[in-house]
Each structure stands twice: as structure tokens, then as C-alpha cells.
Amino acid sequence: MHCVILLTLGICLVSVPSILAQDPIGLRVSATLRDIRLGTAVLVDNLQKNVDGGKYIANIKKNYQWVVAEVGMKPKQIWIGENKYNWATGDWLIGSPSNPIGWIQQNGLQLRGHNLLWPGNNFMPTWLLQQESSITPDKAKSLLEDYITTVVTRYRGKIAGWDVVNEAIDDYDSSRPFNLRDSFWFRKLGRDFIKYAFIFAHNADPNVELFYNEYGIERTSLKANRTLELVNWLKSEGVTVHGVGMQWHIDVSKTVTPGDSYYQNAQRFIDQGFDILVTELDISVPMRNGKPINPADIQKQGVLYRSVLQYALHFHPKCHGLLTWGFTDRYSWIPSFSNNTKGDALPLDASYVPKPGYFQMQEELARVLADGVYCLSPKSQPNKCLGVSSDVSSGNIQLYDGTCTNDNQKWNISWLDDGTYRLSPLSANTRALSAYNVTSTVGGVQTTFWSFNDNQEWVLTSAENKVYRVGPRGAWLRVMTVISGTADVRIVDYTSTNEQNWILTSI
Numbered sequence: 001m002h003c004v005i006l007l008t009l010g011i012c013l014v015s016v017p018s019i020l021a022q023d024p025i026g027l028r029v030s031a032t033l034r035d036i037r038l039g040t041a042v043l044v045d046n047l048q049k050n051v052d053g054g055k056y057i058a059n060i061k062k063n064y065q066w067v068v069a070e071v072g073m074k075p076k077q078i079w080i081g082e083n084k085y086n087w088a089t090g091d092w093l094i095g096s097p098s099n100p101i102g103w104i105q106q107n108g109l110q111l112r113g114h115n116l117l118w119p120g121n122n123f124m125p126t127w128l129l130q131q132e133s134s135i136t137p138d139k140a141k142s143l144l145e146d147y148i149t150t151v152v153t154r155y156r157g158k159i160a161g162w163d164v165v166n167e168a169i170d171d172y173d174s175s176r177p178f179n180l181r182d183s184f185w186f187r188k189l190g191r192d193f194i195k196y197a198f199i200f201a202h203n204a205d206p207n208v209e210l211f212y213n214e215y216g217i218e219r220t221s222l223k224a225n226r227t228l229e230l231v232n233w234l235k236s237e238g239v240t241v242h243g244v245g246m247q248w249h250i251d252v253s254k255t256v257t258p259g260d261s262y263y264q265n266a267q268r269f270i271d272q273g274f275d276i277l278v279t280e281l282d283i284s285v286p287m288r289n290g291k292p293i294n295p296a297d298i299q300k301q302g303v304l305y306r307s308v309l310q311y312a313l314h315f316h317p318k319c320h321g322l323l324t325w326g327f328t329d330r331y332s333w334i335p336s337f338s339n340n341t342k343g344d345a346l347p348l349d350a351s352y353v354p355k356p357g358y359f360q361m362q363e364e365l366a367r368v369l370a371d372g373v374y375c376l377s378p379k380s381q382p383n384k385c386l387g388v389s390s391d392v393s394s395g396n397i398q399l400y401d402g403t404c405t406n407d408n409q410k411w412n413i414s415w416l417d418d419g420t421y422r423l424s425p426l427s428a429n430t431r432a433l434s435a436y437n438v439t440s441t442v443g444g445v446q447t448t449f450w451s452f453n454d455n456q457e458w459v460l461t462s463a464e465n466k467v468y469r470v471g472p473r474g475a476w477l478r479v480m481t482v483i484s485g486t487a488d489v490r491i492v493d494y495t496s497t498n499e500q501n502w503i504l505t506s507i
């Protein structure tokens with residue numbers, strides 16, 4: 001049962017149905033069932049302080065499978081001198097050699113590493129820049145090797161993937177190869193610094209995924225072309241590069257549609273053998289006095305969040321994830337970066353209330369079936385169907401012979417806006433399919449009067465064309481099954497058998 005906790009009063013109220021239906025099951029559940037990873041950048045300070053009465057952490061755990069540190073794991077923060085490192089953030093997140101469990105493991109999440117090398121002068125360790133004139137190219141190469149080897153080795157086996165090089169390419173045409181920025185590393189080593197960075201990272205952890213991460217390369221453009229040329233060159237040199245992170249800091253004026261230059265651009269990276277990732281998505285809207293200039297932009301933003309998620313799903317598994325750069329408008333780099341002319345860029349508002357962008361993503365991930373009246377047959381017995389007893393008030397359900405001819409065997413399936421579905425017998429729309437004992441080895445299924453109960457809310461997962469897993473919200477990794485050789489319907493762990501997959505035929 002959903003519950004509204006009134007912290008000030010310390011009591012738990014059962015709220016009215018319209019509010020209950022708004023509590024989303026969470027993007028994490030829906031993304032997990034779609035086999036795509038969603039993530040967010042986090043401020044480790046907020047985690048450590050457990051800010052906002054726990055809402056910051058609770059929303060991360062509810063919605064994401066992986067996180068990336070917005071600050072704290074970049075060279076400027078870790079590399080404080082030659083052979084001197086500040087491990088505070090990384091160790092707290094994923095543990096140190098002496099204490100191998102960090103916040104990430106404790107909370108069942110995964111970490112992306114960001115980043116090993118960020119060549120822009122502003123992002124370089126100051127001590128290194130100060131010594132530039134006395135550092136030879138050979139010394140620069142050995143410093144780079146020391147740093148990357150030390151960091152990647154320390155977190156070997158614990159990090160899902162690293163952004164090895166971040167934002168190395170200029171926004172404008174230049175005479176440098178691949179339009180690389182003028183940087184300490186370029187001045188010392190030329191274009192080879194990028195090659196060395198990937199080689200050192202791969203040598204230190206041959207199993208970790210290595211990405212080149214960049215902004216402004218989402219569409220075909222000069223900068224995207226240079227990026228593709230860069231990674232193709234690395235590949236031709238025998239260097240391991242798994243993929244390209246496209247940051248996706250965009251604004252609400254954009255549209256993303258299948259076949260457009262965003263899709264064409266992703267496709268050509270994939271055709272050349274690279275994975276892509278959406279690494280830093282946010283969608284800013286023009287602001288004045290802390291408010292959107294055009295309130296309708298928040299709806300447009302919602303549609304655009306969905307479009308980018310559809311893009312990621314389209315290229316899945318070559319695009320295996322999407323991360324946003326933060327998740328609540330309470331903490332975002334956009335307002336200060338734009339001198340408050342842009343903002344409100346994330347899926348939750350500053351009070352952690354889901355915005356249209358959140359619901360659009362929830363729906364895109366979880367709404368896998370159109371509302372309608374359906375017959376449900378297990379794939380193992382397609383000539384039988386799920387039905388309620390002719391004594392509807394008994395609540396009993398079972399598998400019946402025949403093909404779903406009467407209203408006791410037809411199910412009115414309707415989407416609930418919170419990522420789940422209601423299934424009501426057509427003969428008794430005030431009742432709904434309801435699971436019980438959902439966490440017992442074998443749970444049960446019946447019908448009960450509809451009351452917005454968790455046990456009456458179902459997640460549907462598409463297994464193949466017209467075939468679905470049907471799982472109770474309260475135990476969403478489990479499924480409704482028919483017990484072999486009987487007419488009994490139960491809740492069990494999913495093992496992908498035909499008894500557990502239901503053919504849903506629209507009537």
C-alpha cells in the first residue's frame with residue numbers, strides 16, 4: 001500500500017486514490033526491465049551530508065542504476081602533485097584498498113569514472129601548468145602514465161567504464177590535428193597524448209570500458225566529424241576505444257526524430273564499430289527571475305526527454321545507457337553557468353517533484369501495451385485463458401479451457417501513469433487482478449475490489465511480439481505463472497519459461 005509519510009506528525013496516512021496513482025514505480029525498475037541503464041551525475045557532498053531530509057539519495061536509488069561523480073574524480077581534484085593524490089571522493093564512493101566497500105556498493109549502484117584526462121587549461125592541475133616550461137615531452141608522458149595507471153589500478157574491477165579523455169576537441173576549425181584544443185598535453189605530446197591515455201588505461205584494467213567524451217557532437221557537424229576521425233585514428237593505431245560519450249547538453253528548442261541528423265550521426269559511429277552513450281543529458285529552458293520565460297517549455301522539455309530516451313533505446317544495445325547531468329533542478333550547473341538565463345533543465349523540480357520529463361521517460365520505458373480489452377493465455381497453453389470464477393465475488397481466478405469467449409475471461413487493461421497497469425475482469429470492472437504473498441516462494445493471485453493497492457498494480461515487460469511478462473509492483477522481478485499441468489496461477493521468480501510468458505490478444 002502506498003503511504004504518505006507526514007514527517008512533522010510522524011504518522012502515515014493512506015491518501016486519496018488520485019494522489020496514490022501519481023507515485024511512480026521509478027525509472028530504475030522500468031529501465032531494468034527494459035535492459036537499459038539509466039544514470040545521473042551526483043554531488044558527493046550531498047550524498048555525504050544526506051541532504052534534504054534524505055530525498056536526494058532516495059531519488060537516486062529510486063530512479064538510477066549508475067552514477068557518475070559530477071566533481072571529485074577529475075584530475076584537477078585527484079592529482080594534487082607529482083605522485084600525490086587526493087582519494088577522498090573516489091574512495092568514499094567505491095572503497096579503498098583497505099576498505100573495499102563504498103557508498104556505491106552499499107546501495108547496489110554502479111559507478112562511471114569521469115574523467116582521466118581533461119585537457120582544457122582550466123581543468124588541468126595548477127601545479128602541472130606552473131611547471132610546464134621545465135617538463136620535457138618524455139617527462140610529460142611518464143607523468144601521464146603514472147597518473148592514469150595509478151587511478152585506474154586503484155579502482156580496477158569496480159568501475160563500469162571510464163571517460164578516458166574529456167572534451168579534447170575545439171569548437172572551431174584549427175590547424176591542429178582533429179581540431180584538438182591547444183593544451184598542456186598537446187604542446188608536450190601532440191595528438192599522441194590521446195593515444196597514450198587510452199593505452200595506459202587499458203593496460204591498467206583490460207576489462208574496463210573506455211570512452212571518449214565530448215559535448216556538441218550529437219548531430220553531424222564539424223566537431224562530430226573530427227571526433228569520428230579521432231576515434232577512427234585511435235582504432236587504426238590498435239588502441240582500445242569502446243565508444244564515444246555524447247554529452248547532450250541541449251536546450252528546449254531542439255527536436256530529435258528518427259532519421260534526423262542526431263540519428264544519422266549516432267549510426268555512423270556505430271557503423272564504424274563504436275558504442276555510443278548519452279552521458280550528460282540536460283535540457284535547459286530560457287529563464288527570467290528564476291522562472292521559465294515560457295511556462296509551456298516544461299511540457300516541450302518533457303517530450304524532448306522522451307525523444308532522447310527513444311533515441312537511446314533505438315540504438316540499444318550499441319547505446320547501453322543514458323545519464324543525466326543531475327536529476328533535480330535544485331542542483332544543476334546550468335543556472336550559474338548561464339548567469340541565470342537558463343535553467344530548470346532536469347526531470348525533477350527543485351522540490352524533487354517529478355516534471356513532465358520524468359513522466360515521459362517513465363511512460364516510454366514502461367508503457368509497452370496499449371490500453372484495451374485482452375485475452376491472456378500462457379505461451380505454454382495458448383488454447384487456454386486466464387479467467388475469473390463465474391462466482392465473481394469469490395475472487396478466484398484460474399486458467400480456463402477455450403479461447404476467451406465470455407466476459408469473465410476478458411481483461412480490461414489500463415495504464416496508470418505511475419509505470420504500472422490495472423487489469424480488471426470485463427465482467428467486474430470494480431475488481432482487479434491482485435497478487436498476494438508476493439515475496440513467498442510461491443505467491444498467489446486473485447481479484448479484489450480496486451483500491452490502488454500495490455498488489456493490484458502490474459508491470460508488463462515485452463518478451464517478444466504480443467508476449468509479455470506480468471509482474472506485481474511489489475515484487476517486480478517476479479511474475480505471474482501457470483503451474484505446469486494444472487489450472488493454478490501463482491507468483492514465482494522469473495526463469496523465462498513458457499508458463500511465465502503470457503500471450504496478450506487484443507479483443
Ligand SMILES: *[C@@H]1O[C@H](CO)[C@@H](O)[C@H](O)[C@H]1NC(C)=O
Pocket residue numbers: 220221222225
Ligand atoms: C561531416 O562529414 C560528413 C560525412 O563525411 C560530410 O558530408 C559533412 O559535410 C561534414 N560536415 C562538416 C561540417 O565538415
Ligand SMILES: *[C@@H]1O[C@H](CO)[C@@H](O)[C@H](O)[C@H]1NC(C)=O
Pocket residue numbers: 339
Ligand atoms: C549576469 O546577469 C546580471 C543580471 O541580469 C547582469 O547584471 C550581469 O551583468 C550579468 N553578468 C554577466 C557576466 O553577464
Ligand SMILES: *[C@@H]1O[C@H](CO)[C@@H](O)[C@H](O)[C@H]1NC(C)=O
Pocket residue numbers: 373412413414424426429
Ligand atoms: C477499463 O477500465 C478503465 C479504468 O477503470 C475504465 O475507464 C474503462 O471504461 C474500462 N473499459 C471497459 C471496456 O470496461
Ligand SMILES: *[C@@H]1O[C@H](CO)[C@@H](O)[C@H](O)[C@H]1NC(C)=O
Pocket residue numbers: 436437444
Ligand atoms: C499468505 O500466506 C500466509 C501463510 O504464509 C497465509 O496465512 C495467508 O492467508 C496468505 N494470504 C492470502 C491472501 O491467502
